[in-house]
Amino acid sequence: MDMSQSIGTASANVVDRVMAALVSGLEVEFGRGVGEALAHRFLEAEEADFRWDARVEERWIGAYESTDNEDFELDRIAICGRLDGKWFCATMLVDGDGQAHGMMGCRQFRSMVRARDAMLHAH
Numbered sequence: 036m037d038m039s040q041s042i043g044t045a046s047a048n049v050v051d052r053v054m055a056a057l058v059s060g061l062e063v064e065f066g067r068g069v070g071e072a073l074a075h076r077f078l079e080a081e082e083a084d085f086r087w088d089a090r091v092e093e094r095w096i097g098a099y100e101s102t103d104n105e106d107f108e109l110d111r112i113a114i115c116g117r118l119d120g121k122w123f124c125a126t127m128l129v130d131g132d133g134q135a136h137g138m139m140g141c142r143q144f145r146s147m148v149r150a151r152d153a154m155l156h157a158h
Contacts, residue, residue: 053089054078054119078119086125087135090114091147094154099128109136113157115150122146124153 057077062070078085092115099109109128116123125141144150 051089051117051120053085057085075119082141083127083135083138086116086118086123086138086141087114087127087129089118089123090116092116092151092154094157096126096157107131111139113154115147115154117147122150124150124157126157 054074057074058070060070061073061077062068065073094113096111096113099111101109107130109130112127112129114125114127116125122144123141124144126139127135128137128139129135142153144153
């Protein structure tokens with residue numbers, strides 16, 4: 036059985052809420068005009084967390100089989116969303132509390148339909 040969960044309303048006109056919030060917060064802290072440039076540096080440094088926050092739909096793929104003997108279990112979750120004006124599909128490593136611990140891969144798409152299709156066919 037395959038099940039996906041919608042996180043929010045998604046369309047081509049969706050406001051990039053994560054990027055907008057990041058830029059706005061940085062402009063408050065560092066001044067108008069520098070928020071956009073700083074936001075891209077933050078995105079590079081914390082990409083997995085930002086993509087996880089920007090997801091609009093998710094689908095559980097399965098348990099993550101770690102080669103290390105970690106004390107906690109992670110799941111592989113396929114997500115699609117919009118970040119920095121681009122639709123994406125990514126495979127995330129997520130703990131039982133819903134916190135992202137890493138990203139196994141990410142692809143960008145021109146449309147929500149293609150990103151969602153990739154998420155639905157991720158394995």
